[in-house]
Amino acid sequence: xSNIVVDKxxxxxxxxxxxxxxxxxxxxxxxxxxxxxxxxxxxxxxVKLIIFGSFGYIQGFAYTLYYTTNFIFTGLAFxxxxxxxxxxxxxxxxxxxxxxxxxxxxxxLSFLPxxxxxxxxxxxAILFGAAWAYIPAYLQSKRGSHVVITTIMFNFIASSLMIYxxxxxxxxxxxxxxxxxxxxxxxxxxxxxxxxxxxxxxIRYSPLNLTFLLAIASLFFVWFLxxxxxxxxxxxxxxxxxxxxxxxxxxxxxxxxxxxCISGGLAGLLGVNEILGVSHKIQAGFPAGYGFTGIAVAxxxxxxxxxxxxxxxxxxxxxxxxxxxxxxxxxxxxxxxxAVQGLIILFxxxxxxxxxxxxxxxFVNRLNREVRS
Amino acid sequence: xxxxxxxxxxxxxxxxxxxxxxxxxxxxxxxxxHGIIGENGAGKSTLMSIVFGLYQANSGSIKVNxxxxxxxxxxxxxxxxxxxxxxHFMLVENFTVLENIILxxxxxxxxxxxxKKAKKDLKKLCETYNxxxxxxxxxxxxxxxxxxxxxxxxxxxxxxxxxxxxxxxGVLTPQEVDELFKILRSLKDEGxxxxxxxxxxxxxxxxxxxxxxxxxxxxxxxxxxxxxNKEKLAEMMVGRSxxxxxxxxxxxxxxxxxxxxxxxxxxxxxxxxxxxxxxxxCSGEIxxxxxxxxxxxxxxxxxxxxIRNVESGNIELFGETISQKDNYLNPRMxxxxxxxxxxxxxxxxxxxxxFKAYENLIFGYHxxxxxxxxxxxxxxxxxxxxxxVMKEYDVRPSSPNLLTSNFSGGNQQKIILSRELNEKPKxxxxxxxxxxxxxxxIEFIHQxxxxxxxxxxxxxxxxxxxxxxxxxxxxxxxxFDGKIVGEKINKNVTDRELGLLMAGVTE
Numbered sequence: 101x102s103n104i105v106v107d108k109x110x111x112x113x114x115x116x117x118x119x120x121x122x123x124x125x126x127x128x129x130x131x132x133x134x135x136x137x138x139x140x141x142x143x144x145x146x147v148k149l150i151i152f153g154s155f156g157y158i159q160g161f162a163y164t165l166y167y168t169t170n171f172i173f174t175g176l177a178f179x180x181x182x183x184x185x186x187x188x189x190x191x192x193x194x195x196x197x198x199x200x201x202x203x204x205x206x207x208x209l210s211f212l213p214x215x216x217x218x219x220x221x222x223x224x225a226i227l228f229g230a231a232w233a234y235i236p237a238y239l240q241s242k243r244g245s246h247v248v249i250t251t252i253m254f255n256f257i258a259s260s261l262m263i264y265x266x267x268x269x270x271x272x273x274x275x276x277x278x279x280x281x282x283x284x285x286x287x288x289x290x291x292x293x294x295x296x297x298x299x300x301x302x303i304r305y306s307p308l309n310l311t312f313l314l315a316i317a318s319l320f321f322v323w324f325l326x327x328x329x330x331x332x333x334x335x336x337x338x339x340x341x342x343x344x345x346x347x348x349x350x351x352x353x354x355x356x357x358x359x360x361c362i363s364g365g366l367a368g369l370l371g372v373n374e375i376l377g378v379s380h381k382i383q384a385g386f387p388a389g390y391g392f393t394g395i396a397v398a399x400x401x402x403x404x405x406x407x408x409x410x411x412x413x414x415x416x417x418x419x420x421x422x423x424x425x426x427x428x429x430x431x432x433x434x435x436x437x438x439a440v441q442g443l444i445i446l447f448x449x450x451x452x453x454x455x456x457x458x459x460x461x462x463f464v465n466r467l468n469r470e471v472r473s
Numbered sequence: 474x475x476x477x478x479x480x481x482x483x484x485x486x487x488x489x490x491x492x493x494x495x496x497x498x499x500x501x502x503x504x505x506x507h508g509i510i511g512e513n514g515a516g517k518s519t520l521m522s523i524v525f526g527l528y529q530a531n532s533g534s535i536k537v538n539x540x541x542x543x544x545x546x547x548x549x550x551x552x553x554x555x556x557x558x559x560x561h562f563m564l565v566e567n568f569t570v571l572e573n574i575i576l577x578x579x580x581x582x583x584x585x586x587x588x589k590k591a592k593k594d595l596k597k598l599c600e601t602y603n604x605x606x607x608x609x610x611x612x613x614x615x616x617x618x619x620x621x622x623x624x625x626x627x628x629x630x631x632x633x634x635x636x637x638x639x640x641x642x643g644v645l646t647p648q649e650v651d652e653l654f655k656i657l658r659s660l661k662d663e664g665x666x667x668x669x670x671x672x673x674x675x676x677x678x679x680x681x682x683x684x685x686x687x688x689x690x691x692x693x694x695x696x697x698x699x700x701x702n703k704e705k706l707a708e709m710m711v712g713r714s715x716x717x718x719x720x721x722x723x724x725x726x727x728x729x730x731x732x733x734x735x736x737x738x739x740x741x742x743x744x745x746x747x748x749x750x751x752x753x754x755c756s757g758e759i760x761x762x763x764x765x766x767x768x769x770x771x772x773x774x775x776x777x778x779x780i781r782n783v784e785s786g787n788i789e790l791f792g793e794t795i796s797q798k799d800n801y802l803n804p805r806m807x808x809x810x811x812x813x814x815x816x817x818x819x820x821x822x823x824x825x826x827x828f829k830a831y832e833n834l835i836f837g838y839h840x841x842x843x844x845x846x847x848x849x850x851x852x853x854x855x856x857x858x859x860x861x862v863m864k865e866y867d868v869r870p871s872s873p874n875l876l877t878s879n880f881s882g883g884n885q886q887k888i889i890l891s892r893e894l895n896e897k898p899k900x901x902x903x904x905x906x907x908x909x910x911x912x913x914x915i916e917f918i919h920q921x922x923x924x925x926x927x928x929x930x931x932x933x934x935x936x937x938x939x940x941x942x943x944x945x946x947x948x949x950x951x952x953f954d955g956k957i958v959g960e961k962i963n964k965n966v967t968d969r970e971l972g973l974l975m976a977g978v979t980e
Contacts, residue, residue: 336825
């Protein structure tokens with residue numbers, strides 16, 4: 101009898117967290133294949149190109165990991181808020197403002213020792229991102245304005261604000277384009293090729309840089325925060341059952357604000373990758389949709405760091421491999437891969453439970469039979 | 474000559490690994506009131522949901538009037554003359570009685586002739602069974618007892634010959650229960666068959682002619698009611714003899730520890746739900762609050778436990794004001810002062826059902842040592858503690874890593890109780906200590922509460938179960954419409970007196 105109880109809790113774990121997402125993903129890719137076929141290209145060839153483009157050579161793989169870095173940040177950002185049942189759709193704006201934080205800290209404090217500049221710039225990213233998330237959080241907790249609405253509006257506000265700043269306030273006055281001056285080279289985060297150069301390996305340029313390690317550290321941080329600390333515990337309690345949280349003396353207001361600020365801070369870290377690591381200046385629109393794709397990453401990863409890592413990696417592959425495909429196949433445009441992303445979001449987000457019951461009962465029955473025999 | 478109207482043969486039903494019904498055989502005779510009793514989770518509701526077509530059995534056969542039938546949906550059951558009144562009513566609040574009854578059976582697009590006929594038929598039904606319902610009344614204006622009648626009427630109108638009632642008295646006052654029983658008897662006299670699912674033994678003895686007992690998914694016995702008694706049935710239900718009344722030694726009452734003065738409380742909709750309530754609780758005493766659901770007990774408990782702001786008046790704990798208008802200590806501060814609270818709705822408030830058992834076992838105490846140190850949870854310590862209390866409180870299954878929603882209601886309640894009692898509170902507020910909890914667990918929970926009292930805790934118990942209030946309390950107050958309408962010393966009060974007070978009859 102006790103065996104059966106253990107099974108009941110064990111079975112759905114890997115079935116619902118591994119098998120079901122994989123089935124959903126396969127379906128999305130299958131439908132994408134049909135699209136590619138209709139567009140007049142061979143889907144199998146496209147898959148080959150994707151795999152080659154993202155794994156086939158070091159530079160491609162480095163690009164994949166660079167995209168993965170961004171998706172980890174924005175995926176984690178969505179996941180943390182979601183554990184408090186908040187749909188933070190504002191990762192895009194928080195990342196944008198986070199980038200402002202990185203830049204302002206780095207350019208003004210560049211006289212400090214380099215590691216300290218990095219540390220402060222990271223803090224700047226977190227603080228600015230968190231501050232941008234704080235306003236919707238406050239409005240949600242005190243005024244009941246729904247965070248979905250406010251965060252999405254704050255994306256637009258962030259965008260307008262940044263355009264204003266880039267055009268009128270912090271623009272590199274030697275340029276017409278809306279971007280800032282470059283940061284002094286000595287405080288750039290070491291890139292992958294610089295690091296491998298130290299080891300005597302020569303590779304071509306890629307945007308991958310030290311921020312990747314920060315992303316991996318963030319995965320650990322979120323895991324620890326959500327499941328090992330009192331704050332994570334309280335955030336989850338508020339998210340799952342607000343009434344019960346109040347009963348237990350846990351303040352929903354406080355936790356909504358904490359969850360949103362941590363979420364915004366994580367989104368802000370995207371700015372570290374983009375500004376301290378890659379472009380070394382703020383360019384208009386640099387978050388480039390990573391904030392939104394992060395929602396899909398979190399959904400696919402079931403809001404758990406262990407799931408977010410492979411989900412972010414998958415989207416990294418799609419981004420990098422996808423650009424390879426559009427380069428090689430004239431009938432496939434960049435937008436085709438936006439559609440592929442859309443399909444993945446559709447199947448692993450909106451239609452997440454389409455086949456879940458069937459798949460789960462299939463496995464439960466199978467295991468039942470094994471237990472009995 | 475009795476003839477079976479409903480026959481179930483070897484019904485089996487599993488939900489995943491849970492075998493909810495095992496080889497159930499049941500024969501119900503025409504024109505009888507047949508009781509089905511069993512603890513929570515015994516499989517009564519599952520069985521009746523199969524009969525009503527809500528679930529399909531994995532195997533077995535169902536016969537109505539000797540003919541084997543297939544029940545794929547409630548529609549099939551209605552066609553075969555089976556009706557069901559659920560524990561939670563399925564009525565559209567802003568529709569009239571008539572509109573609710575014909576819902577889905579309107580028979581015409583533009584109301585006219587058929588509606589008139591339906592009204593006539595219903596009037597006749599009402600007269601036959603003394604329903605005393607105004608067909609044009611809006612549901613939201615009706616009391617719970619009347620709503621239930623609407624449900625019964627709905628089933629009858631749809632041609633029910635067999636009427637299944639799932640825990641029909643849970644929400645009724647004693648007087649309403651009497652009225653319901655009258656109606657059920659007159660239905661029986663007219664040849665209808667009634668299946669009564671309940672866990673209240675008194676109702677079985679009062680009303681039924683035959684009774685079937687279920688335990689852990691199995692049918693453990695059928696008997697004619699006249700050949701059995703409460704004690705025997707209880708024993709069959711739990712599989713051992715149980716004490717229906719707890720032993721309660723005399724205890725010296727201590728000082729007053731909890732004092733409520735002129736308390737008025739509003740609910741979330743700004744309606745005054747507690748009106749000028751005064752009460753005191755001493756250490757070593759259990760004060761019972763009797764009353765039908767919705768007469769202010771919920772809001773009173775929430776105000777006392779620091780969840781809800783008070784409108785006026787104040788609350789004192791150990792002589793210190795803990796709550797007055799717009800200024801109250803929150804539950805966490807109250808816990809530190811030795812006040813624990815077992816909320817009346819465990820799933821809405823007492824637990825996070827998506828949490829694992831161990832997470833709920835420290836809920837509200839999670840920031841205290843040894844469960845957490847400088848905000849980091851100490852899992853080893855928590856699991857160790859969880860294993861210990863789960864054993865002590867006989868929570869089954871005793872696996873701290875199981876999701877709380879996988880525990881039965883009784884075991885969820887034990888999780889809350891073990892959490893709240895473990896800290897040895899000086900004041901304990903308990904709402905519905907045993908709602909939806911089986912008899913074995915009720916006894917256990919009652920014993921724990923009495924133990925706490927004997928050790929000098931001041932305890933407030935609010936329950937809609939009169940028997941529970943009577944068996945636990947030293948002193949009883951009755952709430953009606955937000956006011957305390959009577960206070961009695963337990964020794965010299967009858968349930969009839971209390972029942973009248975609960976119904977608002979003060980003199």
